[in-house]
Amino acid sequence: MAPLQQLVIIGGAEDRAGDCQILREFVRRAGGRSAQIVVLTAATSEPEEAGKTYISVFKRLGAAEVQIVDTRDRQDAEKLEGLLAIAQASGIFFTGGDQTRIVRAIKDTILDDAIRKRFHAGIVVGGTSAGAAIMPNQMIVDGNSVSSPHADLVRMGEGMGFLPNVVIDQHFAQRGRLGRLLSALLLEPSVLGFGIDENTAMVVEGDEFVVMGEGAVTVVDDSATTHNNLEKLGTVEKVLTDEPLAVLGVKLHILPQRYRFNLRTREATPPII
């Protein structure tokens, strides 16, 4: 049987100083005391600082080894050192920053191939903030928060594709991003959107995820949406950009810690006890 794929997708601002519930879970899934973690700092313009922080916290949480792989450009992503690190990694972690920097430097390089190979072998891949945004095949590049849905609210771009056919937004409740997530969902064929709060994670294993942390994961199920203000141009539907989008019959779940969600059946489940 193929190993289950594992993701720890964090909505940003995870606890790195206290109990570190989420990062602790990441380390546990990476093998605990034998964990060999690679931290990818491509997203941030301050890779040294971010690197130091994660080396310190992952070591404190018991990881055997933590190595930084920083890629400023695609040439960096061809370097042997990074490839070797990934080949030996038992956990791979993307820091926050700007999601486009990750895609620009790593997507479709041999480093990407190496990461993907380890991921399909069952090695846990984690990411926070920008590192969470990159998980789907289509990601939110940027867009305004605190607005009702609007077709020109968000800009989408190619993501890293670890969790296909969904849309992810981070810092969700903290930045009031319901409108932004709904806009993104309307702009692409996915029917599931996940809004992850700060210091909160979706811990994915195969077809299911469980919520962990302080806040909640808001699940937007767009499959029963019956109407929005699209303009029919012959057989092509064009989204009207000059007014707010209508969204009728979206189903919403707000899941705090220990709640589960099945990505295939789209069903949420409360904790057993």
Next chain:
Amino acid sequence: MAPLQQLVIIGGAEDRAGDCQILREFVRRAGGRSAQIVVLTAATSEPEEAGKTYISVFKRLGAAEVQIVDTRDRQDAEKLEGLLAIAQASGIFFTGGDQTRIVRAIKDTILDDAIRKRFHAGIVVGGTSAGAAIMPNQMIVDGNSVSSPHADLVRMGEGMGFLPNVVIDQHFAQRGRLGRLLSALLLEPSVLGFGIDENTAMVVEGDEFVVMGEGAVTVVDDSATTHNNLEKLGTVEKVLTDEPLAVLGVKLHILPQRYRFNLRTREATPPII
């Protein structure tokens, strides 16, 4: 046949300088060129300034007469002048400010009786921001924005009850208040919540409302919610306050201008053309 009751419920920050689409509709419903509008400034600590603004804009929009009734306390709400103004009014408007000030000064006074009598006679009643919050029988008094739902996020209090059995929140998308509205809904028996954006209004006529303005009205239909993390204490359900609330299967509609919603059937309808 009893006249249909009319409300113009505005999410705050409505246009008062330009085309004034929403306030224009209020004046139209109050009788247009024969409109006799009473502006109630109880909510604001700057009644003179608010009064001047609304006199100016309602006059500009063609109202025949605009009168300010300012009530600082319940004694003010017994004054003959205010009662006479209400008796002759063809439109009654509550300004923004602090919603508790309205309830404290007016609720259950003879001014309240007078307003209610006119309202039931079919006279349009409007309100913006705090003046919108007071419309239900249970209102959101205060509570944090930009958070996932949490039982201790909001404080509820008695409203004026023009639109019973619903919960209303204002400045909705602009302040990221989905969590706050859901929290309020979970704390009381209503199954319908309305989040009104700035410069946007629910224009209620009988059992139906139509959306007007720049943003959207977010309708939260709680009737199919199947579970949240309530703790059963014997036969009493107690909401857990130490963690985010779980919300499963809430139905959401986001309605831009010209979309309609039926309060009785809970069905949303797109514009006819």
